[in-house]
Amino acid sequence: MAKEADAKIKLQIPGGQATPAPPVGPALGQHGVNIGQFVTQFNEKTKDSQGMILPVEISVFRDKSFTFIIKSPPAAVLLKKAAGIAKGSSEPNKEKIGKVTKAQIEEIAKIKLQDLNVNKLDMAGKVIEGTAQSMGIKVED
Known part of the structure; x- marks a missing residue:
């Protein structure tokens, strides 16, 4: 037992x-x-x-x-590393302080997939994009 x-x-x-x-x-x-x-x-x-x-x-x-x-590193830590910034924006809806590509979002989603409460990579990507948006990081194609 x-x-x-x-x-x-x-x-x-x-x-x-x-x-x-x-x-x-x-x-x-x-x-x-x-x-x-x-x-x-x-x-x-x-x-x-x-x-x-x-x-x-x-x-x-x-x-x-x-x-x-x-567990895998927090999404915010991975996003800060990908965008090359020290911290998120204090006003994420007004001030964008960094940029990441869709490819970088997908890589982060692959790392985080096992720890998120989604089971598809595209859904994990949306979760990571939402985190990026709330940090003031712009997602580009």
């Missing part, structure tokens, strides 16, 4: 750069998890995604063991 999770912890950590400092240490420490073991395992699994913000879902069990699932 599978172990039942005692707690679920969701964090966003830069790939390959987890440290015992906040937010990782306090979030895991309060559940009695071996922080050093998590940091080592996370950094090993994400060494190819250096610096990219990665959501991680950690399941902590009664015996203080844990498992974790690394």
Whole structure:
């Protein structure tokens, strides 16, 4: 029989750069998890995604063991990287601060498809386009 999770912890950590400092240490420490073991395992699994913000879902069990699932980076992070901008627009309906192509949207949609609540690539593309629009990024053909 599978172990039942005692707690679920969701964090966003830069790939390959987890440290015992906040937010990782306090979030895991309060559940009695071996922080050093998590940091080592996370950094090993994400060494190819250096610096990219990665959501991680950690399941902590009664015996203080844990498992974790690394999800794809947030769409906003991928869009900022594709558009070459540091942050989104403060007035996205008036001020457009970057541009991405339909091809870039499709690439991001392929990366995000497994984590979105759609099952077709064209629908995932529309979700990513909506995120781009809300950030003040213009989508071009």
